[in-house]
Every structure is written in C-alpha cells, then in structure tokens.
Amino acid sequence: MPSPLLLPLLTCAAVLLVSGVAKLRDPASVDRAFTALEVPTVLDRSPVRRALPWAEAVLGLWLLVTGGALLLLGAVLVLVLFLAYLVLVARAVRRPEPVDCGCFGALGDDRVTRVTVWRNVVLVAAAGLAVVAGQRDVALVPALSEPATWAWLGAAALASLAAVLVTHRSTGSADVTGGSEPEVDEDGNYLRTAIPRAQVLTEEGRVALLRDQTNRGAHLLLFLSPGCTPCQSLSHEVAGWADDLAPLVVVKAVVAGSPESLVVGLGHLKGHAWFDEFGIARAAFAMSTPGAVLLGTDGYLAGGPVHGEGEVRAFVEDVREHLRAQTDVTAP
Incomplete structure (x- = not known):
C-alpha cells in the first residue's frame, strides 16, 4: 500500500x-x-x-x-x-x-x-x-x-x-464583475436614474458631494483600486481621456483608498483623482473595479454603470464619439 x-x-x-x-x-x-x-x-x-x-x-x-x-x-x-x-x-x-x-x-x-x-x-x-x-x-x-x-x-x-x-463555472454564466448593470425598460432602452447621494474626498482631503459636482458639468467617473491589475492599466489612460473629453466632460478616477494613495504608485493620477476610502461611492453605485459611470448635469445618470477593463474602454470611446457627433452638429 x-x-x-x-x-x-x-x-x-x-x-x-x-x-x-x-x-x-x-x-x-x-x-x-x-x-x-x-x-x-x-x-x-x-x-x-x-x-x-x-x-x-x-x-x-x-x-x-x-x-x-x-x-x-x-x-x-x-x-x-x-x-x-x-x-x-x-x-x-x-x-x-x-x-x-x-x-x-x-x-x-x-x-x-x-x-x-x-x-x-x-x-x-x-x-x-x-x-x-x-x-x-x-x-x-x-x-x-x-x-x-x-x-x-x-x-x-x-x-x-x-x-x-x-x-467549474463558465465565464459566460458566471457573474465575474459583481457590479450592477445599467437599468433598461421593456424595449431595452437605457433608463436614466437619479445620481445617488454619495460623497468622495478630493486630493486636498475635502468632502465633495457628487450631485453638487455635476452642477459644473458632466462627470465621467472611473472606479479604480490600487491593487487591481486592470485598474493599473486604465489609470495610465485617465489624463489622456480627461484632455480628450474636456471641457464638456470632467474625467475623475475614484480611487479605493485615501489621498495618500497618490504617493504609492498612483502619482500619474494627480489632478484627476477623487478618493472613496470607505467604499461609500462604490456601494452607492453597486460598483466593482474597474468600472465607470457617466453623471449628467441634471442630477441623473447619463450612462453606465459598466464593469471590466474592456467595457470601460468601450464606454469611454462611446462617450468620445457622442461628444464628437455633438460637435459636428453644432459646428457652423
């Protein structure tokens, strides 16, 4: 034996x-x-x-x-x-x-x-x-x-x-993101819902209410975690996306952590980061990382939430195309 x-x-x-x-x-x-x-x-x-x-x-x-x-x-x-x-x-x-x-x-x-x-x-x-x-x-x-x-x-x-x-669970049947999906009506059309009452910390450590921030323009929020591999990849795109979508859309990375996170490997986000140290914003949007959501200026969501690196990149590209189309229509 x-x-x-x-x-x-x-x-x-x-x-x-x-x-x-x-x-x-x-x-x-x-x-x-x-x-x-x-x-x-x-x-x-x-x-x-x-x-x-x-x-x-x-x-x-x-x-x-x-x-x-x-x-x-x-x-x-x-x-x-x-x-x-x-x-x-x-x-x-x-x-x-x-x-x-x-x-x-x-x-x-x-x-x-x-x-x-x-x-x-x-x-x-x-x-x-x-x-x-x-x-x-x-x-x-x-x-x-x-x-x-x-x-x-x-x-x-x-x-x-x-x-x-x-x-074994196939990738097609498993919920790999753990986040919420955009709400749609019976015909599959996107339903705009109110922006949740949530707050974040600015780089200076001030509390900012998301609804108040959208009074100054639409905001594209990218939810990232320092220890998340796809998040690290997306974090290097934030500054470029912010330049591309300005001035109509403000791009902010909502980092799972404190403002001190900028010192530890996320210095390239300086000027483009908010912080969700206690997960308040993530919970309000039922958001996983990486994820993204577009906040409209009227107090309602304008797109998302979406989850996963590929989905976030596609979402940003959709926003860019939408803005480009708007610019073409309004151009003399």
Whole structure:
C-alpha cells in the first residue's frame, strides 16, 4: 500500500509546476503580482521576478524525482515559499481595496479573497506534510514500481478531475464583475436614474458631494483600486481621456483608498483623482473595479454603470464619439 504522504507531495509538485509554467507564459503577471501584493523592497527586484517562475517549476520537478535528504531539502524550500505566499495574501485581503495577485499567471481568478487565504493555508499544510514525507523517505520514484501506486494515483486523479468539473463555472454564466448593470425598460432602452447621494474626498482631503459636482458639468467617473491589475492599466489612460473629453466632460478616477494613495504608485493620477476610502461611492453605485459611470448635469445618470477593463474602454470611446457627433452638429 503506497504511503498517504505521496498525495501532499504530488499536490505541491502539481501546484508549483502549473504556477511556474503559467507565469512563464505570462511574465507580466509576475510584475503585476509583485506590485499588487506589495512584496518587500528587498525582494522586489527584476532578477527575483524573472527567476520566480523557474524556481517554482524546478521545485515542482524536484519533489517528483528526488528522495532522501534532497527531497527533504526541497520540501523545506517549498514550505518556506508557501508560507511567504500566505503572508502576502493574508496582508492583501485585509486592505480596504480589492487586490489582484496573478498567483497562477493568466489562469484562475486573480482577485485575492478569503478563499485565496484558505487555499494558501491548505497549500502550507500540504507542504508541511511533504516535509514529513522527506523525513520518512517517502518518495515518488521508488513507489512507482508498485502496481498499487498506479491504481491509487489513478483514483486520486479521477477524484480531482470530478471536483474540478463539478465546481467549474463558465465565464459566460458566471457573474465575474459583481457590479450592477445599467437599468433598461421593456424595449431595452437605457433608463436614466437619479445620481445617488454619495460623497468622495478630493486630493486636498475635502468632502465633495457628487450631485453638487455635476452642477459644473458632466462627470465621467472611473472606479479604480490600487491593487487591481486592470485598474493599473486604465489609470495610465485617465489624463489622456480627461484632455480628450474636456471641457464638456470632467474625467475623475475614484480611487479605493485615501489621498495618500497618490504617493504609492498612483502619482500619474494627480489632478484627476477623487478618493472613496470607505467604499461609500462604490456601494452607492453597486460598483466593482474597474468600472465607470457617466453623471449628467441634471442630477441623473447619463450612462453606465459598466464593469471590466474592456467595457470601460468601450464606454469611454462611446462617450468620445457622442461628444464628437455633438460637435459636428453644432459646428457652423
């Protein structure tokens, strides 16, 4: 009978191999993860970022092919790595704004939640059992000579496949954004609703009521979170969009955080940012990040809300086209 300690050993190896290969296929995800998870400066170096996917893949293979003292050493390294990952995601989930980790490159759900923390707790436990396997000289290669091992591995693989298929949700049926959708009537026409009573903080720390701000012109609000990977990409477009849509539409990034966020990686938003430190505006619009909504000058929504990077970009382009059409009509 094969040792039950083979299962956590194989689990750690599979996770490391999948994670390493996924990161190698999408190197930018490693950069985004280091930024979003606020990896300590001493480790936040380009050589470390480039080496991490290879290290994961090598450790995964190490657990599969070694035994004895080498297996024990590899298992200890994996335990240390998984503990570090656990600390990073545990810190991230306590932050007020959503955080994307890119833990498995382009695979899986990027958003760090309590489920992410529990997943990493399970991986730390598996790595701990892998250390025990190394101490007891339980290795995969010798066990493969026993026919019972193959039957046991096949049953474990079948159970894992069944669990994946049962819990799988297609992207078409899943609500991936978690935000509200624009209201429409029976004919599918957009219904304008009143601007919610919500407030934000200005860069100077003053409270600003959204309804009052629209007296000075229409406002396009882009809801962003510092730890959200698509938000980081959109944040670099804000200044350009503000120039394109001025003077008819004011563009503001509503950042999930305090005005101090401008000092930490968001300096390029200076002059174009409001802050929603306690999530009041996000809750009022039932908004996820990234998201966008257009506030009219008459106290009603003029478009949106929309959610997701692609939808936000398309929404901004629609607003731009609408303004361009208005300009063409009014031109002499």
